[in-house]
Structures are given as structure tokens and as C-alpha cells.
Amino acid sequence: MLQAFPPLSQSDTAPLSSGKPAARFLHVLAGVSVFLIYQYITAILRLTNSAQEMDNKFSTIARDEFMGFLIGQNALMLIAYVILALVGAFLIQPFVSWIVARVKWKHALIVVFCAWAIAWWAHSYSILRLVDSRPYFLPDASVGGWYAEFLRFLPASAHRGVNIAFFKVFPLVLIAIALLWQVQRRRLRGWITLAVIVLIAGAVYGVGHVQAGNAASKAKSSARPNIMIIGSDSLRADRLGVAGYRPKRSDGAAAAGVSPVIDELASRSINFQTCYSPIGSTLESGTSLMTSQYPHTHGLRHMFPNQKTVEAAQQRTTPLATLLREQGYDTAAIGDWCAGYYQLMPLGFEHISVSNFDNFKVYMSQAVVMAHSIIPLYFDNAVGYQLYPQINSFASFVTPDVVTNRVRDRLEKVAGNDQPFFWHVFYSCTHLPYQSKEPYASMFIDPNYEGPNKKAFPFDVDSFASKTNLEEILAAASPSDIAQVNAVYDGCVRQFDDCVKDILDSLKKNGLDKNTIVIVTGDHGDDLYDPGTTLLHGQGFNGGLQASHVPMIVHVPGTAPKAIPETVRLIDVAPTLADMAGVKKPANWEGKSFAGWIDGSEAPQWRPFYGETGFPFMQPKVPGIKRPPLYPLDEMTTYDPSFNYQFVVKPEYDGPLVTAKQRCLRTQYWKIVCTPAEDGSRHFGIFHLPSDPHGRTDLASTRPEILAPLQSALTRWIDDHHESSIAEIFPNGEPQ
Numbered sequence: 001m002l003q004a005f006p007p008l009s010q011s012d013t014a015p016l017s018s019g020k021p022a023a024r025f026l027h028v029l030a031g032v033s034v035f036l037i038y039q040y041i042t043a044i045l046r047l048t049n050s051a052q053e054m055d056n057k058f059s060t061i062a063r064d065e066f067m068g069f070l071i072g073q074n075a076l077m078l079i080a081y082v083i084l085a086l087v088g089a090f091l092i093q094p095f096v097s098w099i100v101a102r103v104k105w106k107h108a109l110i111v112v113f114c115a116w117a118i119a120w121w122a123h124s125y126s127i128l129r130l131v132d133s134r135p136y137f138l139p140d141a142s143v144g145g146w147y148a149e150f151l152r153f154l155p156a157s158a159h160r161g162v163n164i165a166f167f168k169v170f171p172l173v174l175i176a177i178a179l180l181w182q183v184q185r186r187r188l189r190g191w192i193t194l195a196v197i198v199l200i201a202g203a204v205y206g207v208g209h210v211q212a213g214n215a216a217s218k219a220k221s222s223a224r225p226n227i228m229i230i231g232s233d234s235l236r237a238d239r240l241g242v243a244g245y246r247p248k249r250s251d252g253a254a255a256a257g258v259s260p261v262i263d264e265l266a267s268r269s270i271n272f273q274t275c276y277s278p279i280g281s282t283l284e285s286g287t288s289l290m291t292s293q294y295p296h297t298h299g300l301r302h303m304f305p306n307q308k309t310v311e312a313a314q315q316r317t318t319p320l321a322t323l324l325r326e327q328g329y330d331t332a333a334i335g336d337w338c339a340g341y342y343q344l345m346p347l348g349f350e351h352i353s354v355s356n357f358d359n360f361k362v363y364m365s366q367a368v369v370m371a372h373s374i375i376p377l378y379f380d381n382a383v384g385y386q387l388y389p390q391i392n393s394f395a396s397f398v399t400p401d402v403v404t405n406r407v408r409d410r411l412e413k414v415a416g417n418d419q420p421f422f423w424h425v426f427y428s429c430t431h432l433p434y435q436s437k438e439p440y441a442s443m444f445i446d447p448n449y450e451g452p453n454k455k456a457f458p459f460d461v462d463s464f465a466s467k468t469n470l471e472e473i474l475a476a477a478s479p480s481d482i483a484q485v486n487a488v489y490d491g492c493v494r495q496f497d498d499c500v501k502d503i504l505d506s507l508k509k510n511g512l513d514k515n516t517i518v519i520v521t522g523d524h525g526d527d528l529y530d531p532g533t534t535l536l537h538g539q540g541f542n543g544g545l546q547a548s549h550v551p552m553i554v555h556v557p558g559t560a561p562k563a564i565p566e567t568v569r570l571i572d573v574a575p576t577l578a579d580m581a582g583v584k585k586p587a588n589w590e591g592k593s594f595a596g597w598i599d600g601s602e603a604p605q606w607r608p609f610y611g612e613t614g615f616p617f618m619q620p621k622v623p624g625i626k627r628p629p630l631y632p633l634d635e636m637t638t639y640d641p642s643f644n645y646q647f648v649v650k651p652e653y654d655g656p657l658v659t660a661k662q663r664c665l666r667t668q669y670w671k672i673v674c675t676p677a678e679d680g681s682r683h684f685g686i687f688h689l690p691s692d693p694h695g696r697t698d699l700a701s702t703r704p705e706i707l708a709p710l711q712s713a714l715t716r717w718i719d720d721h722h723e724s725s726i727a728e729i730f731p732n733g734e735p736q
């Protein structure tokens with residue numbers, strides 16, 4: 001390759017004889033620095049402008065109390081600029097030398113200008129590379145438009161090759177040329193330095209490899225199954241193809257439906273058609289899933305718990321991952337911002353790779369990093385993570401693709417050793433604001449729709465943070481707005497479906513598919529303007545149970561597939577997996593294993609579902625009930641500097657918030673909903689599910705013989721935390 005760059009050898013020999021290259025390093029550094037100083041100033045201006053546009057209590061706090069922190073963060077960014085200037089000048093110097101050697105007018109300013117121009121070109125090229133590697137970082141969609149046009153002139157089969165040549169091989173060749181030039185120029189000294197660097201790098205790699213090998217050999221034999229739970233936040237069970245759901249559009253890619261991969265997996269798995277989450281909120285539900293406890297037992301009742309509550313929950317629980325770890329399992333939680341709760345509640349997992357924005361300082365630090373676009377561009381890598389450990393957990397850096405890549409990398413790593421693994425892979429794909437990437441975002445929508453929900457739901461932070469009439473605001477949507485929200489949600493499901501595909505493919509490729517139990521599920525469902533509801537999850541039990549109903553597709557290699565309509569609950573998952581892995585279940589678990597239903601040793605039986613609402617972003621109206629007063633989010637919460645700047649509910653609201661929760665109990669045929677009123681009384685409504693799945697007709701006054709046992713069971717659950725079975729509720733059999 002060096003020979004293919006003949007002018008380099010010419011320019012090399014001349015300056016080398018005099019010991020100096022045509023372009024001095026300091027002059028090149030000056031040119032690169034001019035370019036980077038401009039970038040730094042632009043970033044600061046960008047940050048100042050965006051801060052002025054925001055207007056809620058939190059942005060005021062940021063300005064008033066955290067100015068020092070923000071200035072410090074911006075100063076820290078300078079380290080990255082200095083590194084970039086030095087590395088950039090080192091790599092650019094050979095090319096500047098080559099050009100300057102050919103220019104008649106020899107002057108330092110020529111070198112500076114030339115270095116500036118090449119830095120500018122290299123930076124533009126780096127941005128263009130995002131088209132291929134990380135399109136979600138692109139400032140706007142028009143970047144790289146000419147490249148897309150250029151590709152259109154080539155046959156589709158050539159695109160991959162051209163992309164590899166242009167985005168991967170080309171920069172590597174340039175870097176190799178620059179490095180060789182720098183080494184050769186220093187002759188023996190250069191080669192010795194290179195040899196030392198290679199030796200050190202080899203030694204570091206070797207030590208890491210030996211350590212990994214030791215860890216693997218320490219692990220017990222993998223007779224036990226691997227377990228992988230793949231989830232997506234707000235994934236509704238009834239919105240998958242396997243549940244009979246068909247999207248409105250069926251043209252082109254939409255013809256395969258919203259979940260072709262999950263449907264295929266379900267066809268060779270045990271499909272639990274009726275699985276419920278005890279609470280429609282991620283942190284609390286995720287904790288229940290892993291600890292087999294109801295929220296009132298582990299103590300996390302809403303998404304903004306204070307330090308005391310979190311520590312108490314950690315004391316009170318025995319997560320499945322802790323038990324499996326003791327048995328030699330590799331345990332990992334891998335996810336994006338929806339899995340951020342693992343930063344708060346690690347739930348026994350040893351390796352946690354998730355992003356986070358529930359922490360006020362991370363939130364602001366992230367805004368700073370994103371404004372300095374050189375960071376996502378050049379430091380979204382191992383060096384960057386060393387320099388700024390916080391960016392590893394930034395929401396904008398961790399997209400579903402990043403999650404999938406991390407899972408793939410980890411699968412490749414574990415494939416070689418004998419250690420069984422238990423991983424929770426959790427995506428934000430289907431969470432509000434229902435934003436998927438293309439082609440999913442356009443796959444199911446009405447292309448002629450012109451309104452606010454064009455490709456996602458426009459999430460208005462100010463409405464969520466400072467208003468209490470969210471239900472009315474959401475209810476104002478038109479039928480076409482509602483249809484569009486549902487269509488963008490379908491696209492999100494399809495994007496998740498492809499994530500599942502990539503993971504299943506990787507399991508297979510690494511030879512792990514025959515010994516891995518795969519579960520596809522969610523943390524709760526969602527209300528998508530279903531009858532009697534608006535948007536959101538975890539706010540109420542009006543209408544149907546779509547916000548509590550999650551998929552539970554359990555693939556056990558070698559086990560015959562079947563569909564099971566009887567109810568299971570997320571709190572039953574840990575006991576089931578413990579049974580399947582041969583681990584003893586602790587006494588503080590409240591769920592019941594359904595492992596016997598899977599291997600056929602036990603006949604399925606209907607179980608009761610008990611649920612409660614989460615943080616009240618709104619209090620859905622119940623006819624005839626005056627509900628307790630509701631305060632806006634930015635009034636009820638604050639951040640706690642002594643608790644890592646987490647958002648927490650103020651202590652005075654903790655109790656009232658629990659008292660005001662709606663609760664629900666579902667048996668095989670009936671649903672009862674308890675709605676607390678302002679005067680301290682409780683209202684109970686009952687609904688007959690087979691004839692009224694959307695809970696539109698309250699039969700409390702006409703069916704007192706059904707109301708009484710359901711009411712006493714739900715009351716016992718609320719007040720005494722006692723779960724009555726269906727047989728206990730209806731000793732003579734449940735009336736249909």
C-alpha cells in the first residue's frame with residue numbers, strides 16, 4: 001500500500017535527509033487547533049441556546065443551582081479536544097508534509113492553513129461515516145444525501161462492498177500510511193517505539209485473555225440451561241401477531257405483520273396467553289419480576305423512590321440473579337434507557353450495561369456531551385468510556401442497535417467457555433414516544449396523515465411535568481391521531497421483533513440455541529386509546545387489562561410447543577426459572593412456579609391477578625367518584641443531592657400516593673376495580689370479562705353475590721397483603 005503512494009517516499013527522502021519534514025508538527029497542531037477551537041465555541045453556543053428554550057421547574061433548577069457543575073462539565077470536555085488535537089495533528093502531518101513539499105511558497109501559515117483544511121475535511125468525512133455506523137447521531141437526515149444518491153447509481157448487490165470500502169477500508173489505509181510515515185521518519189527509534197507499543201498491547205491483551213480463561217474454567221459445567229429474558233418496555237401481549245393482531249396496513253414489508261419472528265418463536269414455544277404485571281411501571285414491575293414479590297412487599301410503589309425505600313427494598317428481596325450467580329451463572333442486565341432502573345436496583349446482576357437519565361446530574365451532563373458533537377463522534381469507544389465513564393450510560397448513546405450489539409458481543413465471548421448465563425435484555429423499543437427508526441417508523445402508518453403523531457407521539461415534557469389535566473389533554477386527540485399513534489406503535493413492535501431476530505440468530509451462530517431458555521415478555525402493557533382509556537400505562541384500571549397484559553413466550557429447547565390460556569403473573573417467573581435451573585426457592589418469594597405446566601407434570605389452573613397503579617401522572621376519571629387531590633410531577637418530586645441526584649417523591653406525598661392507588665383483581669371470568677375516593681371511602685366496580693372485555697358496564701349493583709367475595713379478597717390483598725386463590729374466593733366454583 002505504501003508503494004501505491006509514491007509521492008510519500010519522495011517527500012520522505014528529502015526532509016529525512018535534513019531530519020525535518022516539510023510540515024513541522026507544531027504548525028500542523030496549530031491548524032488543527034484552530035479548527036477545534038471553533039468547534040468548542042459552537043458547542044457552548046448550542047448549549048446556551050437550548051437551555052434558553054426549555055421552560056419548566058427543572059430547567060430553572062439547572063440554571064440556578066448547577067451553573068458551576070455545567071461550567072465544570074464543559075471544562076472537562078477540553079481534555080477530549082486536547083487529545084483529538086494531538087492525535088489529529090500526528091495523523092494529518094504526513095499529508096500536510098506531502099502537500100507543502102510541493103508548494104513553492106514556504107511559510108508556516110501555509111502549513112497551518114493546510115492542516116486546518118485537512119482537519120475540516122477529515123471531520124466532515126467522520127460525520128458522513130455516521131450514515132453507515134450510527135445514523136442516530138446525525139444532526140439531520142439530509143447529511144449524506146449525496147452519498148445515498150451516489151449509491152442509487154450502483155446495483156444493490158454492490159452497496160455492502162462499497163460501504164465497506166469507503167467507510168472501513170479507506171480510513172484504515174489512511175491511518176496505516178500516516179503511522180508508517182511517522183515510524184519511518186524516526187528510523188530505528190521509530191521502529192523500537194512501535195515494537196515496545198506492540199509488546200505492551202500484546203501483554204495487556206494476553207493477561208486479559210488468561211483472566212477470562214481462568215474465570216471460564218472456574219465456572220461449573222453447563223449442564224444447567226442458559227436463560228435469556230428478552231423484553232421491551234410497554235409491549236402489549238394482544239398486539240402481537242401470535243395473539244391474532246393484524247395491523248391496518250398489509251402492503252410491502254407490513255404484509256408480514258408486526259411480529260413475524262416472535263410469532264415463529266411462539267409456534268415452537270410455550271405461549272402463556274394470559275400473563276400480567278403487578279404494576280404498570282418499569283422499576284417496580286422489573287423488581288417484582290426478578291424478586292417474585294408484589295410491590296407492597298418489596299416496597300417500591302412508584303418510579304421515584306427515595307434512598308431509604310430503595311435500600312429497604314434491597315434488604316427485603318432475594319433476586320433470582322443472586323441465586324444463579326451463587327451457582328456459577330454469568331449474570332448480566334443489558335439494555336437502554338428503559339433498563340436504567342438497574343442503576344438504582346441492580347437486582348443481583350453482576351454485569352450491568354444500561355443507560356440512565358433519571359438522575360439529574362446525568363441528565364445535564366448528557367446535554368453537555370451531546371452539545372460537544374466531537375464526543376459522540378470520536379469518543380463513543382473504549383478510550384471515551386475511560387475518559388468519561390458517564391457516557392457509557394447515556395441514553396442517546398445506547399439505542400436498541402447498541403443493546404443488540406452488546407448482546408451479540410457478549411454471546412461470542414461466552415460461547416467459548418462452559419459457564420451458564422442468565423441475562424435480562426431489556427429494550428425501550430415500544431415505550432412512549434413510540435419512536436422507531438426507519439423503515440419501521442413508516443411501515444404501518446397512514447402516509448397521508450398530517451398531524452402531530454406523524455412518526456411518533458410528540459412527548460411534551462412540560463405537560464407531563466407541570467400539569468394535572470393530562471387525561472383531558474390526551475383525550476382531545478382525533479380519530480386519525482389515535483389511528484396514527486397505534487400505527488407508529490406497530491412499527492415499534494416490528495423493530496423489537498427484529499432485535500429478537502438478531503439475538504436468536506446470534507444464539508444459533510454461537511451454538512447456544514440448544515441449551516438456552518428464551519423468554520420474550522414485557523414489563524407491562526399500555527393503553528393506546530382502547531375503550532375507556534387514553535394513553536399511558538400504570539395510571540388506572542378503567543377499560544380493559546391491556547396495560548397489565550404482557551407476552552410470556554417461553555422457549556425451552558426440546559419441549560413440545562403449546563398455548564396456555566390460564567393466568568400466570570410476572571411474579572411467577574423467578575420461581576419457574578429457579579425450578580428449571582434446579583435452584584432452591586427462598587421463603588420470601590410470593591409467586592408460584594409454572595414449571596410443571598411447561599413439562600406437563602402439572603395441569604394449568606387459573607390464578608388470580610392482583611395489580612396496583614404506579615406514579616399518578618394522571619388520575620383517570622371514574623363516574624360518580626371524587627378522587628383524592630392530584631399534584632403536578634414537579635410539585636410532588638424533587639432531586640436528592642445525597643442520593644446521587646435521583647428524582648424522588650417528597651416525603652409528604654409518599655403516603656397519600658399509596659392510599660390513592662387504584663387496585664384490581666381478576667379471576668377467570670371477573671374483574672373488580674377498587675377506586676379510593678377523596679373522603680377516604682373505596683368504590684368497587686365489577687365487570688364480566690367474557691361479555692365485556694373492555695370493562696364498560698359495572699355490574700356491582702346487579703350482581704351482589706359476585707361483588708361480595710371479590711371485594712373481600714381485594715380488600716384483604718390491599719390491607720393485609722394476603723393473596724386469596726380463586727378457590728378461596730369462590731369455594732363453590734367461580735360463577736360464569
Ligand SMILES: [Zn+2]
Pocket residue numbers: 233234280281282283523524
Ligand atoms: Zn415500563
